[in-house]
Amino acid sequence: MITKNIWFVLIVLAIFTSCKTDTDSDSTITSQKDYLVFLESNNPNNTQKEAKENFEFWNEKINKEPNQFPYLGKLASSQNALFEATGNIENLKNAEAYLVQLNEKTQFNKPSHLQSLARVYISQHRFLEALELLLNAENIGDNLEASQKMLFDVYLELGDSDKAAAYLEKFKDFSDFDYLLRLAKWSDHNSDLDAAIKYMEKATAIAESSNLKSAKIWSYTNLADFYGHSGQIDKAYNFYLKSLELDPDNSYAKKGIAWIVFSHEKNTKEAKSIINKILETHNAPDYYLLLAEIAEYEGNEKEKNKALDSYWQAINNSGYGDMYNVYSAKLYLDSNPEKALEIAKREVENRPTAMSYSLYSHSLLSIGQKEEALKVLETHVIGHTTEPDALLTAAYIYKANGLNEKVKPIKKDLLDSSFEIGPLTIKEVELL
Amino acid sequence: MKSIKILLTATCLSVFLFNCSEDDVNDRNFATSPEGEPIEQFDGTYTLEDQMARPAINTVFVNSGSKDTFNTTLPADMGSAFQSSFEAKLLALNPGYTTNALGLDAATFTTVLATDVLTVSLDGTTTFFDGTNVLTGRTLADDVINVELLLIFGGPMGADNPGLTNDNVDANDKPFLNSFPYLASPW
Amino acid sequence: MKKLKIILGVGLLAVAGYFTVAADHIDAPAVMGGSSDITDYFAFQGQDNNNIVFVANVQGLLAPGSATSSATFDENVMIEFNIDTNADAVEDLVIQAVPRDGKMYFFGPYQPNSTGISSTIKSEALATSVNISQYGGAAAISNSSVSGIKAFAGPRDDPFFFDFAQYSEIIAGNATSFNNPGSDTFAGTNVMSIVVEVPKALLGGSGSINTWVESKRK
Numbered sequence: 109m110i111t112k113n114i115w116f117v118l119i120v121l122a123i124f125t126s127c128k129t130d131t132d133s134d135s136t137i138t139s140q141k142d143y144l145v146f147l148e149s150n151n152p153n154n155t156q157k158e159a160k161e162n163f164e165f166w167n168e169k170i171n172k173e174p175n176q177f178p179y180l181g182k183l184a185s186s187q188n189a190l191f192e193a194t195g196n197i198e199n200l201k202n203a204e205a206y207l208v209q210l211n212e213k214t215q216f217n218k219p220s221h222l223q224s225l226a227r228v229y230i231s232q233h234r235f236l237e238a239l240e241l242l243l244n245a246e247n248i249g250d251n252l253e254a255s256q257k258m259l260f261d262v263y264l265e266l267g268d269s270d271k272a273a274a275y276l277e278k279f280k281d282f283s284d285f286d287y288l289l290r291l292a293k294w295s296d297h298n299s300d301l302d303a304a305i306k307y308m309e310k311a312t313a314i315a316e317s318s319n320l321k322s323a324k325i326w327s328y329t330n331l332a333d334f335y336g337h338s339g340q341i342d343k344a345y346n347f348y349l350k351s352l353e354l355d356p357d358n359s360y361a362k363k364g365i366a367w368i369v370f371s372h373e374k375n376t377k378e379a380k381s382i383i384n385k386i387l388e389t390h391n392a393p394d395y396y397l398l399l400a401e402i403a404e405y406e407g408n409e410k411e412k413n414k415a416l417d418s419y420w421q422a423i424n425n426s427g428y429g430d431m432y433n434v435y436s437a438k439l440y441l442d443s444n445p446e447k448a449l450e451i452a453k454r455e456v457e458n459r460p461t462a463m464s465y466s467l468y469s470h471s472l473l474s475i476g477q478k479e480e481a482l483k484v485l486e487t488h489v490i491g492h493t494t495e496p497d498a499l500l501t502a503a504y505i506y507k508a509n510g511l512n513e514k515v516k517p518i519k520k521d522l523l524d525s526s527f528e529i530g531p532l533t534i535k536e537v538e539l540l
Numbered sequence: 541m542k543s544i545k546i547l548l549t550a551t552c553l554s555v556f557l558f559n560c561s562e563d564d565v566n567d568r569n570f571a572t573s574p575e576g577e578p579i580e581q582f583d584g585t586y587t588l589e590d591q592m593a594r595p596a597i598n599t600v601f602v603n604s605g606s607k608d609t610f611n612t613t614l615p616a617d618m619g620s621a622f623q624s625s626f627e628a629k630l631l632a633l634n635p636g637y638t639t640n641a642l643g644l645d646a647a648t649f650t651t652v653l654a655t656d657v658l659t660v661s662l663d664g665t666t667t668f669f670d671g672t673n674v675l676t677g678r679t680l681a682d683d684v685i686n687v688e689l690l691l692i693f694g695g696p697m698g699a700d701n702p703g704l705t706n707d708n709v710d711a712n713d714k715p716f717l718n719s720f721p722y723l724a725s726p727w
Numbered sequence: 728m729k730k731l732k733i734i735l736g737v738g739l740l741a742v743a744g745y746f747t748v749a750a751d752h753i754d755a756p757a758v759m760g761g762s763s764d765i766t767d768y769f770a771f772q773g774q775d776n777n778n779i780v781f782v783a784n785v786q787g788l789l790a791p792g793s794a795t796s797s798a799t800f801d802e803n804v805m806i807e808f809n810i811d812t813n814a815d816a817v818e819d820l821v822i823q824a825v826p827r828d829g830k831m832y833f834f835g836p837y838q839p840n841s842t843g844i845s846s847t848i849k850s851e852a853l854a855t856s857v858n859i860s861q862y863g864g865a866a867a868i869s870n871s872s873v874s875g876i877k878a879f880a881g882p883r884d885d886p887f888f889f890d891f892a893q894y895s896e897i898i899a900g901n902a903t904s905f906n907n908p909g910s911d912t913f914a915g916t917n918v919m920s921i922v923v924e925v926p927k928a929l930l931g932g933s934g935s936i937n938t939w940v941e942s943k944r945k
Contacts, residue, residue, distance in 0.1 A: 158797070176910060589941075591939055683888075709889060713888065
């Protein structure tokens with residue numbers, strides 16, 4: 109009996125390690141021939157062309173009939189689509205301006221218009237303003253379920269898990285796409301990645317049976333993210349490709365592929381080439397950070413600094429507001445820790461999430477307050493999130509406080525998330 | 541040891557394949573239509589999300605905060621649920637309302653409106669209102685908004701509140717077709 | 728501290744990591760609704776006086792061009808034409824239109840399995856199906872010789888005409904009368920339309936019916 113058990117354990121172990129070796133090997137998942145066609149299709153960018161065409165139609169109409177305020181909503185959606193296609197922040201600000209006008213025209217008493225404006229605020233990380241609009245919309249009562257769904261989103265962003273959970277319960281419906289994707293988000297928030305994937309797969313099945321292109325694209329990219337999150341990189345890759353088949357201009361999916369090429373395959377040259385290709389049509393500051401990260405991994409200081417300069421230049425646009433605060437704060441951790449602390453404090457005030465506290469504790473460490481950092485970490489971060497980024501911060505803080513025995517399990521977890529955190533960070537984890 | 545290795549490889553391979561497989565393609569059973577064309581199975585339960593009969597009733601008469609409810613209340617239950625709020629709304633819109641061109645007082649008129657169904661004659665002219673026939677259907681060309689405005693604001697002779705009884709948009713911007721599918725081709 | 732700095736120096740730029748961005752991406756998920764909103768409903772005698780035509784429109788204010796050509800019916804949503812033949816506002820017959828893979832399938836008119844909020848489909852009640860018309864192409868029309876039912880589904884000019892903006896201004900107390908001339912809010916825009924023409928004989932033959940249209944989601 110004992111022998112049998114031992115054999116069983118051994119076999120299980122053997123299977124486990126053998127499988128592990130399989131997936132951890134340098135097996136190449138991506139292939140240029142799968143995605144090159146989508147990179148080339150960048151010119152001309154169809155999504156952008158269509159959004160522009162839409163905008164021009166409604167703009168001409170409202171110029172002729174300035175009192176037709178319903179057109180303002182249409183103008184806003186076309187500007188929002190342009191923002192998604194180009195990354196140009198001006199388009200998002202234009203959408204906001206149209207929606208403010210629309211809500212003024214309707215005395216801020218039409219829930220669907222309030223929701224549209226809230227959505228634009230969420231995109232800009234202006235969660236408190238979104239919250240106020242959504243609570244008004246909820247109070248008015250029409251289109252109630254959409255208000256509740258968005259209130260869940262906002263409360264989750266604001267770190268109010270209790271309220272988020274209460275709203276999630278209000279629109280519980282396992283056949284509803286919107287509910288399932290939020291349940292997936294919620295499961296991920298609670299570090300239950302298996303459940304998150306399960307519900308996102310269910311939501312995807314509904315999107316597929318609805319056969320609505322936008323819902324399918326959205327589902328595929330998010331499902332791909334979750335797969336990547338759980339280390340199922342081949343599946344992530346396939347779903348990015350699936351979304352590109354529907355929308356060859358989808359820069360988000362292209363970026364996901366670039367990350368696989370960099371993080372899993374360590375092919376820095378190809379990853380950079382994909383990102384540079386995306387940048388030809390979609391201009392968002394985060395690409396420069398990715399380029400900087402890759403350059404640093406290559407040890408190319410000059411290229412890294414160039415990419416960073418581009419980042420600072422790109423966000424030097426008041427339109428971005430708080431959107432890139434967290435990224436910038438992380439960059440300041442070393443060069444200007446006081447500034448990082450200042451941003452982190454504001455983040456904690458605006459969004460008291462575990463991730464905000466993680467940033468706050470990290471900036472405390474950077475200014476040399478390691479005990480205070482530890483206090484914040486243990487009160488607000490540990491036990492509240494298992495995001496690798498927060499774990500890494502935790503490891504630094506424990507280490508700085510001489511708590512090496514606490515670093516060990518974190519190090520192991522982080523090494524297991526190697527795909528997600530990327531090869532540059534892994535170098536650092538290995539030094540822990 | 542060798543056999544175990546082979547076994548293990550097989551296990552891993554199947555795990556891998558399982559992980560990699562795309563969502564199973566739904567096997568759809570096919571039935572046959574009256575014309576002999578193969579059709580798919582249409583199973584599942586469909587649940588009410590929105591409904592409509594007469595134009596603009598929800599927009600005009602349903603109070604904000606009740607629009608979701610109105611959209612999912614069965615017509616047979618609408619009268620008791622909405623008549624009184626419709627009447628209050630009518631009198632708020634037109635405080636001077638006595639009767640309208642159909643000779644209906646506020647209670648009677650809103651009783652008709654609150655049960656939101658469109659009555660259609662199978663015996664002849666179908667129109668929202670053509671000067672002679674009233675509420676026997678709705679054609680594409682009917683200026684339904686003017687009819688509703690007239691009945692709400694126009695008073696017994698249709699002459700009251702002249703600024704409110706005609707939106708001065710009297711026809712579609714593209715001619716309708718005389719034959720199926722009747723609606724004009726898209727812009 | 729110095730050592731820490733050195734350690735930090737390595738991964739300092741690892742701020743653009745994979746899921747950090749992904750979490751942002753998931754920040755503002757779409758609310759799916761809208762694909763089931765009915766914008767308009769018509770019922771009238773057809774060109775052939777023996778028939779009644781039902782028209783249901785969804786997804787209003789579509790701009791010409793790509794906004795119209797990329798508009799599709801949600802395949803989880805059924806459009807149900809309800810017909811009450813005995814004046815009790817309860818449906819005695821239904822015509823159900825269900826899109827799938829580029830076609831619109833029409834069932835009925837038939838007596839539904841149950842009335843009210845929930846509906847199922849009797850597959851045997853299939854009357855006809857029609858290819859969903861493509862924007863810019865000719866209208867695809869099915870004309871079933873067996874059931875006598877004609878069907879269409881796809882983009883059309885929005886047949887509604889109304890100065891919705893000025894009406895709203897009046898209701899909001901910002902204006903006291905309509906403009907002359909008015910401005911047709913829906914001019915030059917398209918809708919997704921479902922048109923079905925049915926022999927009166929299948930609806931009771933004579934007298935009056937009450938009808939309304941519903942969108943129902945699977």
